[in-house]
Amino acid sequence: MAERGALHPWLMRGLFVALTGALVFVRLLPLETVPPTWAGPDLFVALTFAWAVRRPEYVPPLLVAGLAVALDLLFHRPPGLWAALTLLGCEALRARAPGLRDLTFVADWAAVAGTLVAMTLAYRLILAVMMVDQPPLGLSLMQLVSTLIAYPAVAALSHLVLGVRKRAPSDNATPRRLS
């Protein structure tokens, strides 16, 4: 998908918000009221990271922080902590995005995996220090793993369907010339 003028990033940010809304909707459907034996992926984090690596300008910090806090409140998590970690992870990946641009997808995946593991550890550690009731360790690990497994699918979907692709070097040389 080529650049489509100055409006385009705003359209994509709108799309990001809409996708997050859809995720919340699906998660809140009262289908499973029995405690699950497995934990599904945190698709919001996967989506944010996939976009932060590919097109950082589509996921500005203010937007990520706002949505993450809303999700914390809606999903009954300790408010602010997971949002702060998501923002930190997003910024870390944003900083590494220019370096990851020329590498393969595996490098990209590894970077996301490292960030996510650090986030999960920090989350549990901080909750332990603050003496908050924690979910079982197994479920946290399962969510981590399933998010990592879901990441390639989210990235592929973003790439193929939504047109969120890494900026090619040629794009960089002549930015916005086409607009």
Added chain:
Amino acid sequence: MVASDRGQSDDYLKPLKRLLVGVLLICLIGLLLVWRIDSPRVERFRAQVVDRVVPSMDWAMAPVTGAVNIARDFRSYQRLYAQNQELRRELQQMKSWKEAALQLEQENARLLELNNVQLDPRLTFVTGVVMADSGSPFRQSVLINVGARDGVMEGWAAMDGLGLVGRISGLGPGTARVILLTDTSSRVPVTIQPSGQHALVIGDNTKAPLLDFVESTDELRPGDRVMTSGDGGVFPPGLAVGQLIADAGGRMRVRIAADYERLEFLRVLRAYDRPRIDDPGGLVAAEAGNG
């Protein structure tokens, strides 16, 4: 030309952006600390947010949930014959139970009349529909569509037709969150019949919550009935919770009586504070003072 302009503006904006991220982080951590220090205030705020957001999605949620449930029911038609046989067998058993229940009901009515017993008439309920679940595999709760506007208060018990489901925690004007017995933060004081021991039912994110703080575990048998004891004044006493089962490790757990597979309508029991008796009464006190 265009490129160099952009480069310059990027250089100029970078510290600003970094500052923005820093400020955002401080705000988020601040929110976390405020939540830890003054939890009720933030939880009230959370309830307000949920109350604003979830009902606005309800128009779409109800049909989607309905459609998924229909699809699931449809799948169960595939084993219609086996189900039919099973139901017939259960019906046979139920008939004998029904006979026994009728006899017991008559006997109970007779005895109550003999003793002139007054049952608590104030145990009425509000019924709500389940709108949404917690949305997280780590928290076990549901949102129902009755709230402060309907007179619901924090801490009231929620039941389905069969047994205790959970307690109200988090109240918006039009929604209330019911923390299920399976949630890790759920603790319910219970008595176990027939041994009459007191214990706590502790949610641990599994299907059958754990039973703990029992005086003597020897007197417990799988199949014993578990009901709320009313200790601590949170729940009215005598609500059915479930039955004891022993898990693989030999620890006692509670198989919950409420049908957690299909939570649809919940009754919120109105539990007003019972009058507390904490002085010996004027007559006795006066005599004690004189004598």
